[in-house]
Amino acid sequence: MRFRNLLLFIFIICWASLMRTSAQQWVVPDDQKGKVAPFMFSPDLQKQGEGIYTKNCVSCHGMPGKDNWVKQLSPPPGDLAMVKAQKQSDGELFYRITTGKAPMPEFRNILSEDERWWVISFLRTFNPKYVQPNPAGKGVFTGKVVKLQMTYDSVQKKVKVFATELTKERTMVASEGIGIMLFVKRYFGNMQLGDPKTTGKQGLVLFDFPTDLPGDKEGKVELICRVNDASGSISSSPVTSTYAIGVPTNKPGLTETRAWWSTRDKAPVWIILAYTISVIVVWSIIISIVISVIGIRKLNRT
């Protein structure tokens, strides 16, 4: 027992020190700390943010102010209404949501930039002292306004993304040198397909679509393309389209068919039969014996 306690102690010390160092390492780069939201937070956006928060964050962090976060996780996720979270700048929160750090997932490809800001706007409602800094680039946006179009070329079996940009003359022309990322939607978050590519002179990029990617029953997959813009100098919206180009996959869910682990009404037929028949056979023998034994009362004549 003593030896085990010692081992446990050493294990806890090692684990704790490991967690300490890794917790310290999550440093937000200085240029990201000052980042501010591109719009003013409003009750509408906070409501949107709450919806996203309950879907993506609440499972570990709990509801802010309720102190119902998952205490077993390491490093502890903590209650986001607490000072430790609220004293961080918007830029720091945005960076942490975007990049994640195990066990927290990165939301870079799960939530759009706007959605991440909405979550922050929701979190700030738990901080009465919070005053939002002036939104970034309000009034003067000097970057490019880019519009994406996505198509699937069934002959070449490639996904085509065409980027156009708004000129000063308010016309749309093909946009060269724009980094484009392609994703496919999956159960949790999006999976990136290939590396980011840069548009050529025609404003065009081609992505190979893998031949073995599973789709739904009809092979449908949802593709998302977006601009890969780290500097924030491009304004654009991601484009989503669904194409029947995946491998049709009709796998019933694990609990949809009869299985050992399913609910009672989905029990395997052989178990129902084996159980019912055994019970009926044994209990009919028992009942018939009881009846015949009670019957010996009337057989009292030698």
Place this chain on the structure above:
Amino acid sequence: MDNNKTTFEKLTLDLSHHIRINKGFLVWMGFLTVALCVCLYAYGLQLKQGLGVAGIRDYVSWGIYLSNFVFFVASSLIGMLISAVLGLIGVKWITPLVRIAETIAVAFAAVAGLVIISDMGRPERLAYVFIYGRVQSPILWDVTVVTTYLVLSILLLFLPMIADIAILRKKAQLLPAWLRPIYNVLSLNYADTPEQNRIIHRSIRTLSIILIPAALSIHTVTSWLFAFTTRPGWDSTIFGPYFVSGAFVAGCAAVIIAMYFFRSSYKLQDYIQDLHFDRMGKVLVLMCLIYLYFNINEYLVPAFKLKKADALHLHELFSGGEALMFWLVQLGGLVLPIILLIFSWFRRPLPMMLISIAVIVGAWFKRYLIVIPTQEHPFLPIQHVPANFMVYSPTLVESLITIAPFILVLMIITIISKFFPVIPIYETAKERGIEPFNSDK
């Protein structure tokens, strides 16, 4: 023949004189009742405050309640070995022991279900097991087979007793007045007619045959509650026979202890003879050897491979925190009894009774070692938990609630043995060449 008649009179008197309420019975039952009340008070605390009063926590959620359940199911299996297996083979010397074995089976099987209820935080939801139970779950199978086995055991206790009840009903002066109406009903007008005997013998035979698979099922299914998981110490293909063979060890020991006390307190020395102890001693050695064989398989095979999770578990048993209990159980409760019982000197009543107590205590702690240590080593440890989640230690309340079923078993055995003859009168008379219903002829 007068001689036969006197012999039969003496035999009937010898085997029925304990059927009465005397001072000893009242003192003994009074003691058991007071002890039971203390235990029920503990259970009241648990009902009021919840399962937190027991030492079970998130890691070890099956504590001594569950190991006690396994022990009770195990002990009840002896009915099947003695009355069904040996009875169907036609072994003659078991005649005076059959009813003792069946009484033990009925008592332990009846209480086993109650032991499970003590592990339930919301016992008033017991009916949900039947209403919402999944037919795929070994828990539902367990409930089904334990109930079936209990009914089979009650019938196998009662059917061979009908003749005795009828004999004693005719000799009403041997019975306390309040018991006579009960005997009148239970005798079922039995008068040793060929037709009645045919029905009873056929019923006993059929019941004995279905008792064997039923008994194997109850303990195999109980073992599956563990073996259907992948946890170290439980993830074993031989858990069914391992449990069944261990059950016979515990059951044999229980029968020997009961034999000893019935023999001395009911003065049955002429009927439960040294020969019966000698034979039961040999049966116990055989069962212990089979169980030892399964133990060697159960521990040596994973110990040779020492897979990571198994290694943690086995080191804990062999040389870690549970080592003292483990080796006491294996050596004191299994190996030493085997060695001693090989010598005929130890197969006499008193040494056998003492050895059987060691065996049965070992059998109880063996269930502890099967159920608890595995849970202290989960595959995915919970982080930041209090220390009392990781190491299980039963509380006083929990221990009292665990003692209650033993008191109930003793009460049931005492009451059955005070209402009905412990040793079959009819069969004993027949074996001695007397026709019980025509002894004056």
